[in-house]
Amino acid sequence: MELLDGRALANQLTDEQTLAVDLLKQQGVTPKLVVIMVGEDPASAIYTRNKQKRATKIGMASVLKKMSAETTEAELLAVVEAYNQDQTVDGILVQLPLPPQINEDRVIQTIDPNKDVDGFSPVNIGKLWMNQPGLVACTPQGVMAILAAHKINVAGKNVVIVGRSNIVGRPLAALMLNANATVTIAHSRTKHLQDLTKTADILVAAVGVAHLFGAVDVKPGAVVIDVGMNRLADGTVTGDVDFEAVQDQVSAITPVPRGVGPMTITMLMAQTIEIAKGRVKRG
Numbered sequence: 346m347e348l349l350d351g352r353a354l355a356n357q358l359t360d361e362q363t364l365a366v367d368l369l370k371q372q373g374v375t376p377k378l379v380v381i382m383v384g385e386d387p388a389s390a391i392y393t394r395n396k397q398k399r400a401t402k403i404g405m406a407s408v409l410k411k412m413s414a415e416t417t418e419a420e421l422l423a424v425v426e427a428y429n430q431d432q433t434v435d436g437i438l439v440q441l442p443l444p445p446q447i448n449e450d451r452v453i454q455t456i457d458p459n460k461d462v463d464g465f466s467p468v469n470i471g472k473l474w475m476n477q478p479g480l481v482a483c484t485p486q487g488v489m490a491i492l493a494a495h496k497i498n499v500a501g502k503n504v505v506i507v508g509r510s511n512i513v514g515r516p517l518a519a520l521m522l523n524a525n526a527t528v529t530i531a532h533s534r535t536k537h538l539q540d541l542t543k544t545a546d547i548l549v550a551a552v553g554v555a556h557l558f559g560a561v562d563v564k565p566g567a568v569v570i571d572v573g574m575n576r577l578a579d580g581t582v583t584g585d586v587d588f589e590a591v592q593d594q595v596s597a598i599t600p601v602p603r604g605v606g607p608m609t610i611t612m613l614m615a616q617t618i619e620i621a622k623g624r625v626k627r628g
């Protein structure tokens with residue numbers, strides 16, 4: 346079994362990103378990411394903390410705009426608009442989920458598609474499904490980067506993705522399709538899920554249910570990508586796949602933590618750096 350160590354890969358890329366940021370600074374541009382967090386959500390809190398740490402490590406400017414859980418939609422939209430106009434801001438990310446009084450779609454549609462480091466705006470989603478260049482969701486990009494780094498080719502493979510969210514399942518399906526995989530997307534209404542997951546050469550779990558998948562759900566020799574991040578009562582984080590149960594039968598698997606999570610952050614930094622390069626060119 347090959348361990349797909351996302352943290353090791355992230356560390357390696359962090360060194361390269363530090364150099365890229367240095368170079369940009371010499372050209373008078375400091376890449377800047379703005380993260381907007383409305384209220385408190387546990388998954389968002391981990392993400393936010395790790396993002397700030399990473400941005401600081403590579404020398405990038407990172408602003409965390411915390412807003413209260415009572416923030417109105419109009420207030421949030423005004424803040425997003427201001428960052429859209431701010432020429433020193435390269436990337437804007439609004440943490441999801443948002444409190445119920447705020448319409449997520451409206452917020453996402455307000456973010457300038459050129460600063461949309463999450464790749465959530467309809468313009469970028471459309472480009473992704475048309476296989477055209479644009480900004481792409483970070484977690485799916487991280488999954489593709491892990492596979493590429495381990496020379497796991499997806500072309501012609503049966504890829505089963507369990508989960509169809511806008512943040513993970515759907516954009517990952519598009520990336521897999523663009524890379525010539527044969528893609529199946531499963532979800533809570535899928536019938537005979539186990540029959541399906543057992544056909545997967547590459548199984549991606551992006552559900553949010555701890556240890557939903559075990560030995561009986563996985564084909565021997567399959568590659569397993571576990572995107573799930575589930576916090577247990579004892580405070581530890583675990584995936585959607587029972588790692589212990591499947592490790593002896595898979596050819597490769599991502600751990601949780603230290604799998605996809607760290608690479609999500611790496612891709613966020615990479616995308617912000619790419620946008621900042623455009624700022625150098627424009628002068």
Ligand SMILES: NC(=O)C1=CN([C@@H]2O[C@H](COP(=O)(O)OP(=O)(O)OC[C@H]3O[C@@H](n4cnc5c(N)ncnc54)[C@H](OP(=O)(O)O)[C@@H]3O)[C@@H](O)[C@H]2O)C=CC1
Nearest residue numbers: 484508509510513532533551552553572573574605606609
């Ligand atoms: N490592 C990382 O970087 C990231 C990790 N995550 C983690 O990934 C997981 C998924 O996140 P996210 O996509 O945002 O979650 P969502 O809750 O938005 O989506 C979950 C998906 O799983 C499906 N689902 C739920 N229960 C079942 C079931 N029993 N069988 C089959 N499908 C099911 C849902 O189906 P339906 O559509 O029918 O409701 C839905 O499509 C979470 O644990 C999250 O914390 C998320 C983002 C980044």
Ligand SMILES: Nc1nc(=O)c2c([nH]1)NC[C@@H]1CN(c3ccc(C(=O)N[C@@H](CCC(=O)O)C(=O)O)cc3)C=[N+]21
Nearest residue numbers: 388389391392395439440441582602603604606607609
């Ligand atoms: N607009 C938006 N975009 C997102 O991409 C987004 C979001 N909102 N809301 C929350 C989820 C969750 N998410 C995580 C990414 C990385 C880790 C991460 O760094 N995980 C590490 C550390 C885990 C730990 O500290 O225990 C690991 O898996 O090893 C966690 C969570 C991004 N999300």
